[in-house]
Amino acid sequence: MANLINTEQHIEQDPWHWVDDEQAIDEFAIISLERWQAQQTELKGQALEHKLGVHLRSDQTADQLGEDAHLLALISIDFPKFTDGRGYTTARLLRQTYGYQGELQASGDVLIDQLFYMKRCGFNRFALREDQDIQDALDAFATFSVTYQSDVSDPRPLFRRR
Amino acid sequence: MYVYDQYDQQLLNERVAQFRGQMARYLDGKIPEEEFLPLRLQNGIYVQRYAPMLRVAIPYGLFNAQQMRTLASIARDYDKGYAHFSTRQNVQFNWPALEQCPDILERLAAVQMHAVQTSGNCIRNTTTDEFAGVTADEVVDPRPYCEIIRQWSTFHPEFAYLPRKFKIAVNAVPDADRAAVQVHDIGIQIVRNEQGDIGYRVMVGGGLGRTPIIGTEIRSFLAEEDLLTYLQAIIRIYNQFGRRDNKYKARIKILVKALGPERMAELVEEEWQRIKDGEDKLTTAELDRVKAHFTAPAYRTLEANPASYQQALADDAAFARWVQRNVREHKQPGYAIVNLSLKQKGNAPGDVTAEQMDAIADLAEEFSLGEIRSTHQQNLVLADVEQQRLYELWQQAKANGLATPTLGLLTDMICCPGGDFCALANAKSIPVAEAIQVRFDDLDYLHDLGEIDLNISGCMNACGHHHVGNIGVLGVDKKGEEFYQISLGGSSGNDASLGKILGPSFARDAMPDVIAKILDCYVANRIDGESFLETYRRAGHTVFKEAVYGKPD
Numbered sequence: 001m002a003n004l005i006n007t008e009q010h011i012e013q014d015p016w017h018w019v020d021d022e023q024a025i026d027e028f029a030i031i032s033l034e035r036w037q038a039q040q041t042e043l044k045g046q047a048l049e050h051k052l053g054v055h056l057r058s059d060q061t062a063d064q065l066g067e068d069a070h071l072l073a074l075i076s077i078d079f080p081k082f083t084d085g086r087g088y089t090t091a092r093l094l095r096q097t098y099g100y101q102g103e104l105q106a107s108g109d110v111l112i113d114q115l116f117y118m119k120r121c122g123f124n125r126f127a128l129r130e131d132q133d134i135q136d137a138l139d140a141f142a143t144f145s146v147t148y149q150s151d152v153s154d155p156r157p158l159f160r161r162r
Numbered sequence: 163m164y165v166y167d168q169y170d171q172q173l174l175n176e177r178v179a180q181f182r183g184q185m186a187r188y189l190d191g192k193i194p195e196e197e198f199l200p201l202r203l204q205n206g207i208y209v210q211r212y213a214p215m216l217r218v219a220i221p222y223g224l225f226n227a228q229q230m231r232t233l234a235s236i237a238r239d240y241d242k243g244y245a246h247f248s249t250r251q252n253v254q255f256n257w258p259a260l261e262q263c264p265d266i267l268e269r270l271a272a273v274q275m276h277a278v279q280t281s282g283n284c285i286r287n288t289t290t291d292e293f294a295g296v297t298a299d300e301v302v303d304p305r306p307y308c309e310i311i312r313q314w315s316t317f318h319p320e321f322a323y324l325p326r327k328f329k330i331a332v333n334a335v336p337d338a339d340r341a342a343v344q345v346h347d348i349g350i351q352i353v354r355n356e357q358g359d360i361g362y363r364v365m366v367g368g369g370l371g372r373t374p375i376i377g378t379e380i381r382s383f384l385a386e387e388d389l390l391t392y393l394q395a396i397i398r399i400y401n402q403f404g405r406r407d408n409k410y411k412a413r414i415k416i417l418v419k420a421l422g423p424e425r426m427a428e429l430v431e432e433e434w435q436r437i438k439d440g441e442d443k444l445t446t447a448e449l450d451r452v453k454a455h456f457t458a459p460a461y462r463t464l465e466a467n468p469a470s471y472q473q474a475l476a477d478d479a480a481f482a483r484w485v486q487r488n489v490r491e492h493k494q495p496g497y498a499i500v501n502l503s504l505k506q507k508g509n510a511p512g513d514v515t516a517e518q519m520d521a522i523a524d525l526a527e528e529f530s531l532g533e534i535r536s537t538h539q540q541n542l543v544l545a546d547v548e549q550q551r552l553y554e555l556w557q558q559a560k561a562n563g564l565a566t567p568t569l570g571l572l573t574d575m576i577c578c579p580g581g582d583f584c585a586l587a588n589a590k591s592i593p594v595a596e597a598i599q600v601r602f603d604d605l606d607y608l609h610d611l612g613e614i615d616l617n618i619s620g621c622m623n624a625c626g627h628h629h630v631g632n633i634g635v636l637g638v639d640k641k642g643e644e645f646y647q648i649s650l651g652g653s654s655g656n657d658a659s660l661g662k663i664l665g666p667s668f669a670r671d672a673m674p675d676v677i678a679k680i681l682d683c684y685v686a687n688r689i690d691g692e693s694f695l696e697t698y699r700r701a702g703h704t705v706f707k708e709a710v711y712g713k714p715d
Contacts, residue, residue, distance in 0.1 A: 061402055083200060083283070085323025089401045092320055097436055113184060113193070113201055120319035133192070143180050146173040148313045155441045157390075158313070159448035162169055 003128035027051045047071045058086045062093035074103040082109040088121045095122035095152045115140045122152035164309045164455045166274045174271045182264040206277025211585045216255045217280040222290045222308040223251035223536040227523035232273045234519035247512040251536045283324045285315035290332045291340045292537040296545045298493035304334040306452040325404035326412035342654035344377045347414045360386045367418030370624035375415045380427035387444040395434035464496025474553040484567040502542040503566040507599045510592045511577040512540035521562040529555045570613045580620030587620035589637025589644035601674035614694045630654035634661040683709035
């Protein structure tokens with residue numbers, strides 16, 4: 001993944017990788033939700049070693065993964081098109097309703113101008129689309145110093161802080 | 163009115179800087195057209211038929227003289243010397259240059275104005291009653307709640323990429339609805355329960371456009387402090403499950419229809435239970451802080467209907483007519499609510515020149531504590547005028563072409579910009595409005611007809627709210643030619659109803675004659691001072707249909 005960043009820097013070396021449903025699962029595999037649900041019992045061990053991730057399509061909700069989120073070290077949420085905003089809700093629900101603490105990655109059509117909102121919804125890893133400028137992307141996290149709403153970084157809305 | 167503190171101002175300044183950077187990257191070729199589109203839309207910029215259009219937000223229709231003068235300066239410096247007030251209480255500029263928009267936004271930010279989320283698939287400007295705070299019949303002033311919603315919806319991180327646009331309206335009057343809450347994605351009716359507590363009746367899934375639907379109540383009473391968590395729950399359900407495969411099926415009304423209102427209410431309730439007692443629950447301190455911006459001004463103790471005012475009414479029939487039509491009762495004795503009409507003959511509905519805008523700012527400062535309101539009927543309001551000064555105000559308003567005494571009458575039309583400006587339109591709407599204004603310019607006749615809402619949309623997106631016009635006119639394309647379809651019986655009030663199509667459409671030239679036939683039919687059938695809508699509802703559709711198309715053989 002050439003264009004992977006977190007909120008502070010470019011991540012040049014990363015063990016996580018997508019594994020198709022037909023392929024064997026190795027360490028740091030990211031697998032489909034369907035496969036996780038079908039093979040959960042046998043995969044639990046690897047998950048508990050923090051070496052298993054699950055990828056959610058944009059039509060798969062946080063509630064479909066539910067409390068299982070706690071077993072995973074990484075959850076990837078797909079943005080098939082940057083205008084498809086379902087992943088923002090999925091991310092917030094995982095963080096705030098289910099208390100998920102692990103890595104939360106935005107995947108797919110991930111563009112600079114949506115990063116600030118993604119971060120606020122709880123994403124901390126961003127697999128940027130290949131053509132995105134990494135420095136512009138890192139700068140985008142500092143777009144606003146004020147926010148009205150509660151978010152994952154600060155559960156207090158501005159009216160509890162002002 | 164609400165005044166920004168350092169947080170509000172800082173946030174807005176950062177927004178201008180963000181958009182300036184995005185515009186630079188776009189002009190530099192770093193952001194492709196389709197990816198720039200939602201960014202410019204959420205900053206109010208459409209690309210129209212001939213030029214970009216910038217839609218500036220007037221949150222819940224309230225602004226002040228200084229802001230009006232800034233709008234006038236933008237009309238002069240960046241546009242062709244005029245602006246257009248829209249049906250969402252906003253104001254639009256039709257001719258700015260795209261690359262100058264960041265400069266315009268910076269000028270707006272200096273007076274606490276912006277174009278944030280006036281377009282795009284996000285939560286739009288919350289609208290309310292233009293007489294909020296000055297009408298005696300409201301349960302409570304709705305504007306603090308609108309401001310709380312404004313702040314909550316501004317740059318909401320979860321809801322910037324909804325399936326489609328999302329509109330919220332708030333009404334606090336039990337027996338009238340000037341905010342059309344039943345035809346909004348979410349309609350909020352502020353109510354008091356049996357214990358006397360303030361709360362909200364919540365409706366969801368109303369809307370106009372291609373599939374006009376009246377909203378359904380999903381909660382009869384929501385406590386005052388639960389406003390934001392409940393909105394969060396509704397929009398969260400919509401964001402996850404609203405359709406994204408077809409933009410014409412993407413509004414929340416389609417989801418509510420598909421699920422059924424009961425199921426929708428259940429899903430919202432389940433989500434709300436998870437968040438209702440969280441940090442987003444409103445605090446008394448916040449409610450009080452925002453309400454403190456909307457306290458009643460220091461009204462003078464005045465005599466109601468003073469002698470000088472009564473004398474002027476008796477002496478000047480034209481003044482008396484204007485008062486009768488365009489002035490409304492104020493809750494405070496000795497004061498009045500004045501509607502400045504933007505519907506004079508020869509003028510596109512809602513349009514004002516920069517000179518008129520400056521004049522309105524002067525009038526607001528001189529007569530109405532410096533504040534102005536915009537209305538969804540595309541007029542302006544000076545809400546706090548002393549009755550003893552109405553005559554003086556009327557003379558000045560008249561000299562500036564702002565005193566057409568037709569508020570609520572046939573020629574006080576709602577009209578979208580239509581094919582003259584809009585790239586979506588099937589037909590022009592402004593020339594139809596002008597032809598009707600020219601044909602029906604006899605004030606005695608208009609006053610005799612009484613209240614009639616005539617709404618014109620240039621296409622089925624329904625920006626001119628034709629579905630809820632007593633007489634609705636819809637521009638349609640028939641083999642490349644512009645035709646107009648008429649519907650009758652719509653209403654956006656608390657008796658909301660959708661108009662029914664009368665029959666085959668007409669060419670533009672025929673429209674004044676067709677409207678005349680409909681009006682003649684009303685006059686012939688009305689009983690004892692019935693309004694047009696009352697006569698239509700009693701006499702029935704067929705009577706009007708036959709008056710226009712003749713009896714079938």
